[in-house]
Amino acid sequence: MAKETVDALVEGGKASAAPPLGPALGPLKVNIGQVIVEINKKTAAFAGMKVPVKVIVDSETKAFEIFVGTPPASGLIIKELNIKNGSGIPNKLKVGNLAMESVIKIAKMKQDSLSAGSLKAAVKTIIGSCNAMGVLVEGKSAKGINYEVDKGTYDKLIQSEKTDVSAEKKAQLAEQLAEVQKKFSGELAKMDAAKKEKDAAAAAKKAAPAAGAAATPAAGAKAAPAAAGKAPAAKAAPAKPAAKK
Numbered sequence: 001m002a003k004e005t006v007d008a009l010v011e012g013g014k015a016s017a018a019p020p021l022g023p024a025l026g027p028l029k030v031n032i033g034q035v036i037v038e039i040n041k042k043t044a045a046f047a048g049m050k051v052p053v054k055v056i057v058d059s060e061t062k063a064f065e066i067f068v069g070t071p072p073a074s075g076l077i078i079k080e081l082n083i084k085n086g087s088g089i090p091n092k093l094k095v096g097n098l099a100m101e102s103v104i105k106i107a108k109m110k111q112d113s114l115s116a117g118s119l120k121a122a123v124k125t126i127i128g129s130c131n132a133m134g135v136l137v138e139g140k141s142a143k144g145i146n147y148e149v150d151k152g153t154y155d156k157l158i159q160s161e162k163t164d165v166s167a168e169k170k171a172q173l174a175e176q177l178a179e180v181q182k183k184f185s186g187e188l189a190k191m192d193a194a195k196k197e198k199d200a201a202a203a204a205k206k207a208a209p210a211a212g213a214a215a216t217p218a219a220g221a222k223a224a225p226a227a228a229g230k231a232p233a234a235k236a237a238p239a240k241p242a243a244k245k
Contacts, residue, residue, distance in 0.1 A: 107123045
């Protein structure tokens with residue numbers, strides 16, 4: 001049986017017959033409405049994110065299969081924290097603090113694509129992604145939290161695949177983040193001041209040649225006349241004839 005494959009990137013839970021899906025599925029004579037409904041069911045958990053989907057259609061029976069990929073780990077972390085972006089200075093500017101339960105949730109979603117040998121290995125991979133984005137896990141950097149994962153501190157939690165985070169723990173995570181942000185606030189202020197000083201110096205250096213060029217007469221311009229009232233230079237007196245002997 002011949003099969004046709006359509007790959008597309010859709011917004012989670014909001015796929016439609018508009019491009020890119022509609023025009024690609026149309027020639028295959030498949031029931032586009034049913035395909036869209038199934039895609040939206042399968043991608044509902046990824047609301048607000050772009051999700052890769054693969055639709056495989058049997059060209060004879062018009063039966064179809066839908067395979068849903070997952071967004072990048074960074075996208076899932078951003079969604080879980082409800083932030084816009086990761087940190088531009090991840091070692092000092094911390095933008096979030098994830099619970100281990102949230103890390104497990106993301107690891108489960110990405111485990112197949114990560115080719116991790118176990119959920120625990122997938123958890124460590126997600127922790128690495130958090131670290132690169134300036135995101136703490138349980139109030140700790142990657143080095144600290146990975147030490148605890150390797151020691152077995154979170155083995156029961158990982159084995160149970162718990163993904164719910166209590167309101168009480170969310171409040172605790174927020175307090176931890178605030179403490180870390182306060183710790184680095186002084187260094188960040190110094191870095192910001194140094195950057196502003198550097199930018200100001202660069203702007204002044206750029207402006208200096210322009211000011212010098214304005215003060216230099218243009219090529220071919222006549223010299224300015226002598227100041228009014230200035231006496232002309234005196235002529236030299238004629239030489240006296242030599243006395244006769």
